[in-house]
Amino acid sequence: MLRNIDKVSGIDKISTRSRMNDATFITLSMLGVLIVLLGLACLFVPNFYLGQNIINLVTNYWFVIVLGIGVTFLLITGNFDMSVSGIVAMSGVLSVYFCQAAHVSQSELANGLGLPYWAAIVLALTASLIIGAINAFFITKLKVASIIVTLGTMSIARGIAHIVTHGAQRNTSLPDVFKVIGNITVIGSIKLSVIIMIIFVIIAVIIEKRTVFGRRTYLIGANIEAARLSGVKVGQHLTILYLISSLLAGITGILLASEYVSGTSNRAMGSEFDALVIVLLGGTSIAGGFGSVSGTVIGALILAVVTSSATGLLLRPEWQFILKGIVTFLAIMAQRFALDRRNI
Amino acid sequence: MGINENISKQVRKSGTNSWKATLKGSYVFILLIIVVVILSLVKMDSGGIFGRGHFLNWDGSIVNLLRSAVPILTLSGGFTLLMISGNIDLSVGSALSLSAVIYSLMILNGFGLFFSFIITMILGIVLGFVNGLLVMKLRITPVIATLVTLNLYKGIARLIVPPGISAIKSSTIKTMPAWINNYARKDLIAGLPVAFFVAIVIIAILVIIQRKTILGKYSVAIGGNRLAAELSGINAVKIGWILYIMVGLLAALAGIARASYMSIGDPLTGDGMELDCIIAVLLGGTAFSGGEGSVIKTIAGALIIMCITTGLMTVIPPYWQMFTKGTVLVLAVTLNSLLVREKVLE
Numbered sequence: 244m245l246r247n248i249d250k251v252s253g254i255d256k257i258s259t260r261s262r263m264n265d266a267t268f269i270t271l272s273m274l275g276v277l278i279v280l281l282g283l284a285c286l287f288v289p290n291f292y293l294g295q296n297i298i299n300l301v302t303n304y305w306f307v308i309v310l311g312i313g314v315t316f317l318l319i320t321g322n323f324d325m326s327v328s329g330i331v332a333m334s335g336v337l338s339v340y341f342c343q344a345a346h347v348s349q350s351e352l353a354n355g356l357g358l359p360y361w362a363a364i365v366l367a368l369t370a371s372l373i374i375g376a377i378n379a380f381f382i383t384k385l386k387v388a389s390i391i392v393t394l395g396t397m398s399i400a401r402g403i404a405h406i407v408t409h410g411a412q413r414n415t416s417l418p419d420v421f422k423v424i425g426n427i428t429v430i431g432s433i434k435l436s437v438i439i440m441i442i443f444v445i446i447a448v449i450i451e452k453r454t455v456f457g458r459r460t461y462l463i464g465a466n467i468e469a470a471r472l473s474g475v476k477v478g479q480h481l482t483i484l485y486l487i488s489s490l491l492a493g494i495t496g497i498l499l500a501s502e503y504v505s506g507t508s509n510r511a512m513g514s515e516f517d518a519l520v521i522v523l524l525g526g527t528s529i530a531g532g533f534g535s536v537s538g539t540v541i542g543a544l545i546l547a548v549v550t551s552s553a554t555g556l557l558l559r560p561e562w563q564f565i566l567k568g569i570v571t572f573l574a575i576m577a578q579r580f581a582l583d584r585r586n587i
Numbered sequence: 588m589g590i591n592e593n594i595s596k597q598v599r600k601s602g603t604n605s606w607k608a609t610l611k612g613s614y615v616f617i618l619l620i621i622v623v624v625i626l627s628l629v630k631m632d633s634g635g636i637f638g639r640g641h642f643l644n645w646d647g648s649i650v651n652l653l654r655s656a657v658p659i660l661t662l663s664g665g666f667t668l669l670m671i672s673g674n675i676d677l678s679v680g681s682a683l684s685l686s687a688v689i690y691s692l693m694i695l696n697g698f699g700l701f702f703s704f705i706i707t708m709i710l711g712i713v714l715g716f717v718n719g720l721l722v723m724k725l726r727i728t729p730v731i732a733t734l735v736t737l738n739l740y741k742g743i744a745r746l747i748v749p750p751g752i753s754a755i756k757s758s759t760i761k762t763m764p765a766w767i768n769n770y771a772r773k774d775l776i777a778g779l780p781v782a783f784f785v786a787i788v789i790i791a792i793l794v795i796i797q798r799k800t801i802l803g804k805y806s807v808a809i810g811g812n813r814l815a816a817e818l819s820g821i822n823a824v825k826i827g828w829i830l831y832i833m834v835g836l837l838a839a840l841a842g843i844a845r846a847s848y849m850s851i852g853d854p855l856t857g858d859g860m861e862l863d864c865i866i867a868v869l870l871g872g873t874a875f876s877g878g879e880g881s882v883i884k885t886i887a888g889a890l891i892i893m894c895i896t897t898g899l900m901t902v903i904p905p906y907w908q909m910f911t912k913g914t915v916l917v918l919a920v921t922l923n924s925l926l927v928r929e930k931v932l933e
Binding site: 323377381385386392394398399400402406408410508516519559561562564565566567568569571575576 | 675721725731735736737738745865869907909911913921924
């Protein structure tokens with residue numbers, strides 16, 4: 244792993260050369276890939292070029308992009324967060340459970356706690372933050388590998404969703420206000436969730452490019468020892484990043500639960516891999532110290548084009564797994580090849 | 588002078604703390620005993636100890652547990668060696684599912700036991716080879732590379748099963764031969780099937796590999812410090828590749844056992860197997876970063892998981908299972924980091 248750092252990220256090269264830096268180079272080349280794929284899809288996939296279809300590409304993927312923001316920052320520091328998909332399910336289910344009316348039905352799944360909706364949201368987000376805090380504690384204090392802990396907390400979070408819904412879903416005796424935020428449309432037919440996603444992306448790009456916090460994130464990923472010696476509080480920094488990631492996942496879960504007016508224990512199954520895939524497609528390096536949120540958005544669009552072309556070509560849904568695997572592999576190899584050629 | 592003092596201090600320290608070290612070294616076995624004792628107390632109400640319905644009843648409970656434990660017993664030993672060498676394979680669950688699907692598909696279509704066995708094992712070798720190719724040759728981080736193949740194998744396993752049905756099983760056109768069960772269900776000795784004894788033989792071989800062979804020693808060296816190992820002439824790429832192929836082969840064997848046990852080829856059957864293996868390995872005290880570990884302790888860890896999952900299944904509803912597994916994993920991580928890391932520091 245160590246051997247790859249200088250090759251993939253080219254950290255030492257960025258500072259010494261005045262031309263376009265590697266991050267911009269990779270982002271632009273992935274944008275090129277996106278345009279080529281989009282062109283191919285429009286040529287070969289029936290009805291792909293329709294305006295509504297292109298808009299759907301973005302709007303159907305909003306929640307993966309939101310999850311991808313937190314995962315991008317963490318991967319830049321060299322850490323994984325696989326717990327996001329579990330948190331989405333948990334916060335959605337909890338937001339339903341807390342505001343379902345109490346004592347209304349014989350069926351156990353129809354009875355909740357009868358809290359007001361705002362309280363349900365606050366509590367669901369608190370639960371999400373607790374999962375994030377567990378992640379942070381194990382990774383910063385006990386120095387456990389992040390992939391292991393977050394796989395464990397993913398099981399715990401989704402396990403809580405399973406317990407609350409008895410492995411199924413809760414969708415009855417909800418107040419009317421519950422379905423508003425997930426289904427309200429703002430401009431034309433664009434959902435509020437998509438606007439929220441765009442706002443999050445803009446904030447994330449500003450944090451990444453323009454703040455000390457953002458630059459420290461890169462420093463930690465590039466050289467954790469140097470970061471520590473130059474006074475960065477690495478533990479505190481990672482803790483904040485894990486809390487942000489779990490908060491974003493919690494918000495996503497609440498929005499999705501509102502959109503479908505149900506809390507389902509299997510919601511967003513496997514989206515931890517989707518989030519990781521779009522981050523990798525966007526050029527973020529596994530070795531850390533390298534990557535960008537704008538790249539992640541492009542990665543999400545690439546994945547959206549690929550998967551919806553598969554659907555458009557009437558392939559069986561099982562192909563999604565294979566396509567995601569192949570696309571990720573190709574992205575990693577292509578980026579390494581491009582950087583190797585560039586930095587000779 | 589300073590060094591001498593340090594050494595003598597360490598010698599003295601290890602002398603006085605030897606019982607503590609023994610305790611730490613064998614905590615997984617102690618944990619296994621504790622789990623078994625607790626489970627046998629919990630289920631005391633129905634009949635006496637060793638009686639029917641009791642956790643320690645041989646024919647009813649223990650045989651069942653060992654039969655359903657065959658896949659993880661087959662797999663987790665090899666997984667340990669891989670993790671000792673500082674690598675990981677998250678695709679084992681998907682490889683297991685794919686092997687189970689292929690094996691039962693062949694049996695369903697009238698191929699013989701021997702031929703199906705060989706083909707499935709070759710498939711396992713290929714799957715492991717691909718993992719090794721990505722990690723060792725193309726130098727993709729193990730976690731990412733095997734996440735890619737996890738999805739790849741999972742997709743293939745699900746695509747092989749025809750649309751509209753959930754698994755490879757008997758239909759109106761073809762019936763699954765009843766002898767598919769023989770390997771993992773039929774009583775050979777003391778109620779245990781052939782597959783169980785195959786798993787025992789594999790474990791024995793792996794223990795020997797770990798303790799007595801160059802492959803075992805080199806795995807430890809690579810996991811401890813890959814650069815140093817390579818500089819001293821160890822071919823880390825080759826060793827890692829062999830280990831990946833071995834894990835692929837064992838995953839195929841585990842898949843055969845699972846297909847034979849359920850007598851269907853379910854493409855979802857291996858989902859989550861990688862978590863079980865990681866829990867077993869961590870409970871067994873293998874450091875996640877590699878460099879040390881023990882096959883036999885992992886097996887004890889695997890038995891702990893099986894005791895907890897099958898033992899709890901009769902007490903709590905099935906939808907608690909995921910939460911339980913996650914909690915056990917986090918506890919295993921905690922134990923591992925508290926006990927193992929301290930040992931490393933000493």
